[in-house]
């Protein structure tokens with residue numbers, strides 16, 4: 067006989083503070099145990115994220131209890147009500163270290179998968195540290211491995227300002243037809259349409275075996291994500307390249323400074339329109355943006371980012387900037403792999419940097435990626 071496990075739903079927008087604090091304690095304990103080199107989210111950051119998701123995101127959570135004590139497991143499911151990827155949903159499960167191997171994770175996963183199925187989400191997807199228990203747990207539940215991701219970290223003490231300045235200087239030779247457009251905070255109204263359009267370059271990023279439709283990024287979607295930033299303590303720093311002959315924004319990169327965690331910034335998305343690649347636009351924008359952020363916030367000690375391990379272009383640029391491999395992650399999904407010829411989904415190939423989940427809002431783990 068196993069333990070009596072009780073699962074209770076938690077609606078983070080309205081849940082009492084003490085329940086969110088109890089959920090945070092489980093998540094922080096689980097993450098510190100599996101990745102002691104990383105700081106788990108502070109209570110303030112965790113609660114701010116949970117209380118303020120974008121308007122298009124439903125984000126049910128569940129708590130698991132064993133006996134009469136506090137919660138020992140937390141699960142969540144991101145249900146984005148957007149026109150694309152209606153069958154996709156990101157799930158997370160964390161079980162406190164002392165409660166593991168007692169079927170708590172399995173009970174939570176059953177609940178999450180039932181909720182996903184009830185919402186028509188045939189592609190629930192989970193990410194887990196490769197050297198933690200997550201991949202074996204997911205495999206035991208019939209998930210198949212879809213994509214390997216590298217999480218990298220740049221220590222600001224390693225930043226070579228001369229190198230970055232050299233990249234910026236070379237842009238004048240290699241990219242004479244382009245000019246720089248930068249802002250911090252919300253996207254200025256005059257750039258909103260162009261910024262939404264260039265954000266769709268993320269649809270060319272590699273997803274390996276993840277089945278994901280092209281995202282439709284409208285100005286409203288950009289605004290819905292940005293509207294959450296003040297409450298979540300996120301300050302975005304953006305640099306774009308404008309192609310002067312057409313006036314179009316054709317490349318962009320974004321860094322996020324966190325007021326709740328000022329020592330570590332995050333690299334969010336970077337994208338260069340395929341028609342404008344190999345002119346040094348990526349190097350130029352990333353160099354400019356990093357120096358802008360560090361000049362404004364010298365308290366930043368590190369910048370972290372995620373990239374698909376298959377994303378050679380973005381990884382080599384990041385390595386050249388001084389990013390070093392930090393953690394290995396894998397993404398899995400339970401649905402059987404479709405054959406390439408019959409899949410309605412695109413196989414991805416291209417560039418992805420920073421947080422692919424700013425638009426697929428992956429709010430829980432902090433939003434970096436790809």
Ligand SMILES: CC(C)(COP(=O)(O)OP(=O)(O)OC[C@H]1O[C@@H](n2cnc3c(N)ncnc32)[C@H](O)[C@@H]1OP(=O)(O)O)[C@@H](O)C(=O)NCCC(=O)NCCS
Nearest residue numbers: 158159160161166167168169170171172199200202203206
């Ligand atoms: C992964 C996690 C949720 C599992 O929770 P759990 O309550 O310990 O899992 P269960 O007891 O339900 O395990 C079910 C099965 O998964 C497999 N499994 C779980 N942990 C495992 C481990 N450390 N090594 C090998 N297999 C493991 C086993 O097959 C296990 O069955 P068994 O105990 O009869 O052998 C928990 O370890 C955790 O919080 N990890 C960190 C976060 C994470 O990776 N989450 C998963 C992705 S969202």
